[in-house]
Amino acid sequence: MLRDITIGQYYPVASRIHALDPRTKLAATMLYLLSLFMTDSVAGYAIATIFLFSVIRLSRVPFRFMVRGLKAIMILLVLSVSFNLFLTPGTELFGIGFIHITYEGLFTALFMAVRLVYLVLGSSIMTLTTTPNALTDGLEKSLGFMKRFGVPVHEIAMMMSIALRFIPILVEETDKIMKAQTARGADFESGGLIQKARAMVPLLVPLFISAFRRALDLSMAMEARCYHGGEGRTKMRPLRYGKNDMHAYVIILIYFILMLLTNLLPF
Amino acid sequence: MESCALKDVSFEVEDGLFVGLIGHTGSGKSTLIQHLNGLMKPTSGTVYFDEEDIFAPGYDLKGLRSRVGLVFQYPEYQLFEQDIITDVKFGPKNMGLKDDEASGRAEEALRLVGVDPRLYKRSPFEISGGQKRRVAIAGVLAMGPRVLILDEPTAGLDPKGRDEILDCIDALHTEKGMTVILVSHSMDDVARYADRLLVMDKSRLCYYDTPKEVFTHYKELERMGLSAPQITYLAADLRRAGIMVDERMSTIEEAKAEILGFFHDKDKDHNSI
Numbered sequence: 001m002l003r004d005i006t007i008g009q010y011y012p013v014a015s016r017i018h019a020l021d022p023r024t025k026l027a028a029t030m031l032y033l034l035s036l037f038m039t040d041s042v043a044g045y046a047i048a049t050i051f052l053f054s055v056i057r058l059s060r061v062p063f064r065f066m067v068r069g070l071k072a073i074m075i076l077l078v079l080s081v082s083f084n085l086f087l088t089p090g091t092e093l094f095g096i097g098f099i100h101i102t103y104e105g106l107f108t109a110l111f112m113a114v115r116l117v118y119l120v121l122g123s124s125i126m127t128l129t130t131t132p133n134a135l136t137d138g139l140e141k142s143l144g145f146m147k148r149f150g151v152p153v154h155e156i157a158m159m160m161s162i163a164l165r166f167i168p169i170l171v172e173e174t175d176k177i178m179k180a181q182t183a184r185g186a187d188f189e190s191g192g193l194i195q196k197a198r199a200m201v202p203l204l205v206p207l208f209i210s211a212f213r214r215a216l217d218l219s220m221a222m223e224a225r226c227y228h229g230g231e232g233r234t235k236m237r238p239l240r241y242g243k244n245d246m247h248a249y250v251i252i253l254i255y256f257i258l259m260l261l262t263n264l265l266p267f
Numbered sequence: 268m269e270s271c272a273l274k275d276v277s278f279e280v281e282d283g284l285f286v287g288l289i290g291h292t293g294s295g296k297s298t299l300i301q302h303l304n305g306l307m308k309p310t311s312g313t314v315y316f317d318e319e320d321i322f323a324p325g326y327d328l329k330g331l332r333s334r335v336g337l338v339f340q341y342p343e344y345q346l347f348e349q350d351i352i353t354d355v356k357f358g359p360k361n362m363g364l365k366d367d368e369a370s371g372r373a374e375e376a377l378r379l380v381g382v383d384p385r386l387y388k389r390s391p392f393e394i395s396g397g398q399k400r401r402v403a404i405a406g407v408l409a410m411g412p413r414v415l416i417l418d419e420p421t422a423g424l425d426p427k428g429r430d431e432i433l434d435c436i437d438a439l440h441t442e443k444g445m446t447v448i449l450v451s452h453s454m455d456d457v458a459r460y461a462d463r464l465l466v467m468d469k470s471r472l473c474y475y476d477t478p479k480e481v482f483t484h485y486k487e488l489e490r491m492g493l494s495a496p497q498i499t500y501l502a503a504d505l506r507r508a509g510i511m512v513d514e515r516m517s518t519i520e521e522a523k524a525e526i527l528g529f530f531h532d533k534d535k536d537h538n539s540i
Binding site: 179184 | 301304306329332333336337339342344345346347357358361362392406407410
């Protein structure tokens, strides 16, 4: 059961989207998310739809993987749709008792739902096509300018990649300790909330100890290999923009301008 | 991508046997032993304990786990209590024993593995690695199992700690009559202690026989990434040199007897001429 946890949920296939520089994908995702909030017209949503689905096609990630991310926002989606649907004043479409559905409400709810779904799909394209490490690399490089303001960008990025790297290890460790304690008669499933919380002690104490031990070992191993922070450190695979990245930037900019222009249209 | 972790594994362990389980890394040893106390459920096939199917509905798995004690690899990483005695009491307490009864069991178990009573109130995190491992093994012994399964209990210990743990396990076997299943990478250790050897290779059971029989297949064992005890190789070398010792000898004591016996016979032949 613990093995089912996937974070970052990278989907490994070879595609043009996968091959893009993580910085390109970060910037494109930002612009895309921004564009969704800048339009309110049918034309705008039509363009966003075409753009989104072309990128999904290009990424070669099966659509059902994309949809998985939507499960998490289901409740939020239902709530916001119903609020908009029932509480927007305007021309009444029909009403039963105290429930009134207006023409405006219907449209706002629909737009809201599409916007939410597109937001999630757009950002999952990024996480599905970029390895967590590439993502932190991209973040480190893009946010490098913040070093001047005293933000330890490299250290934060390093911490993020180590944390991501440790997730599967700790999951495996949890599984192992859980089994060992079960072999000693521990019971993690039955009992009330308090009993369940108490049953966690034999799991959490060894888990924390092992996490600290691993952290100490890792820091020692890093120092043994002369790690001393980001200063003057070279990379095995330095991030370099290619021709495709330039194309991608042009496409996303054209898309963004088109989205801005839709606001000038009457519909 | 699915693959079988275990395939075609059927064997029976009689009460009171000391079974060595050997196999290359990833051959399915750890998976196999986790089935023996019901921590893992096979997709097909089953496990019987005392003629009873342990995966039958309504079978008392918790009770089984107290009778079939499983000591995982590096068991010291599961210690969590404030002092040693409380940690060892965790198992008996989970079985529903009263506090004083659990304490009795814990002290008995700690005595069996040879932990100094002066340490009982110390934290399990401030004692040495070898001591920690004994405490962890005591944690399983305190439940009073009839069968003890240990997954590489000597991994990472120094030679002295290793011998002490193995002697302690051997004592549990000979004095308490416990059935023992010992996963090990050391052929010399299993040759010394085990009555039977289970050999796993690529998720399958290859041999289940006495160590002597198994080690005569040392060429096959090598193909599986295993080896035979050093004495087996010595026997082969000696025989090639014309010193006809028993090729099945596998421990130092046996080798000594065989070699001395050979020269003794030779002397006799000499004298009679």
